[in-house]
Amino acid sequence: MTVNIDSKGKNVVRAATAFAGFYVNEDYEQVYGSNYGTVNVELPEVNTRIFADYPKNDPIAHLDTMRKELTEYAHKNWGKQWVVRVRAESDGPPTGKDLTIRVMGVDTGKVDMLTRDIMNYMKTNEEYSEYLVDLRPDTGYPNRIVRFVPDEMRVSQYELTPRLVARMAGSILDGSLVGEFRADDEDIDLRMRVDQRFLRAPEDALSIPVIEEDMGSIRLGDLVKIETYTEPGQFNRFQGERAITLSANLKPGSPYSPPYIVNNVVEYYSTIRTKYTGATLNFAGEYESTQKSYSSLMFAFLIALLVIYMILATQFNSYVQPLIILSAVVFAFIGVVYGVFFTRTLFTINSFIATIGVTGVVVNDSLVLIAFLNNLSRDGMHRDEAVYEGVRMRLRPILLTTLTTTLGLLPMAIGIPYYSLNWGPMASTFVTGLCTATLLTLFIVPVLWHLFMGLQERLSKP
Structure with a gap:
């Protein structure tokens, strides 16, 4: 059944389709029941919507208003036991x-x-x-359960059995099988039931006569006690x-x-x-999947660091210099923590991915710097002069790498033209982590290399 909505105006609601007997849940499954119903509401085209309470024509805010108004209407007219759920249709697979x-x-x-x-x-x-x-x-x-419990004293008084009384109650509520007939190769049961006009609720069965005696009719309520509860x-x-x-x-x-x-x-x-x-x-739910994602990313990140260390140790023929290079990872995390704290953003999965990306950039900067310092040292330059000359020569390319990446992500980080809750934290994490790690790399990594080379020289002397 399709119903045009005129009371709200065509600029608010375009049309609605109503179904009785089922509803569709969030997993697109049809749940059937005599107490269920569904109304699909179609909103007007975007350029023709006019929500009086929301000048920006925000459909989410409109859904909130519909949810409140329909809930109040249902509770006022039919009671608070009725539940109204309003949700927007979503595309794609169930989430x-x-x-x-x-x-x-x-x-x-x-x-x-x-x-x-x-x-x-x-x-x-x-x-x-x-x-x-x-x-x-x-x-x-919640289901309302009504139990008919035979009164043993009254049942024995009328020379009946609890089983017989229970069968009487079942016959009143569900009817009695009196026969069957065959139609189109199908057996159909015939049941004799109490007229539903006299049985609008289970409690009405108590007033129905079940036995006729000279002293008068014996009603079901004379033989049973009724118990009601919910489950x-x-x-x-x-x-x-x-x-x-x-x-x-x-x-x-x-x-x-x-x-x-x-x-x-x-x-x-x-x-x-x-x-x-x-x-x-x-x-x-999302919390569980998020925790699994964090654990998976952390495990993959640690494996990647181990593989990088093994490759660097092979290339540099040293177990210490790869640690100096990988110290940039610590600098990146310092920048990420600093950025999350001062920008008051959430640390999301995208932020974690950005952190891994930052470590890749700063490790590359640290690697290039250490390799250049090693070349200067092998050419006979003293380590003091090598540090000065190496930082001076590699300063421009390292800063240019940081500057171009930062300028590219800065609009997304500060919200130009608008701030994205999904990508904003990722961009701000990348920017703050990269800037902080770059500065610390330029100052601390050469110092660590200088200390290591000095220690190596002292140990190599007889």
Whole structure:
């Protein structure tokens, strides 16, 4: 069914398509149920959109407004048990949630209580609660369970059995099989059921007569007691333990990253963990993939440094000079830490990649400088003069390399024409790391080479 939206105006909503009986989750899976529904809303063309509350026609801000208004409308008209989720359609393959926190343990009660505690803390956190979208557990919607328990005293009084009474209750609620017929090579069951006008809720079954006696009708409520309770709609396990997964997305442009929020939750959990001895936290989602990426990059980086050291040791016939060359890696990390601290940017995976790139550039500068100093020393020049002449001769190419790279990345680092949350930290990391490492390389690497050559001369004397 396609419905044109006129109440908001064609400059706000172009059209909508409504479906009943299912919804499509974030993984593009259709979830069916009589209590589900989906409305696909199509926005107007970009140049014709007019969102009165947002002059910049920001669709993300418009989605936030729609989410709030629809939630208030549903709660006002149908009750707070109804849940409205508003999300933008995304292209490409399904992606995981930005934030995933798994609460698990052997004590089901403690797992449930810890989940509620963590969820309430995140919802009320003054820092980042407004940037969380669709924060919810994976327990599904709670199911209301209605149990009819035979009253043994009343059942025996009427000379019945609990099994027979349970069968009576089942017949009232689900109907009784009275036969079957065959149509088009298919057997179809025939059931006799109570008119649904008299059975709008399970509790209505208590007033339905089940036995006729001279003294009057015996109703189902005379034979059974009713018990009602709720239970999770979904019961998950992870590694053999009860597990509840809290997941959420972050609004685009959020100043907080998933690792920051996870670390904040970990700090809070450390203050309450003694209350929930049968439960613990386990993290997944983007945080887990980020940690794996960091570990993978660090392992690859260390292997690369080892291979570089072995190659340099072979070329220079020395075990110490390669260490002097690789000292530029330490200088690069000093610059990266300095840059992250003073620019107040996040250290992301892209920043780590930039750090590796910086080390490659400064190691190359250090390598060229040490090789030039060795050539001057072999030509008979004293090490003092070699340091002075080598730095003077290699200063211009090293500074030009740094200057061209810095000027190329500077607009991205400072946000010209606009700042990118993905590439801005990478550029600022590269610029600050390269500039700092270059200066330290020009001053410290020649000094280290001078000290090493002096020590080598003293040891070579008889």
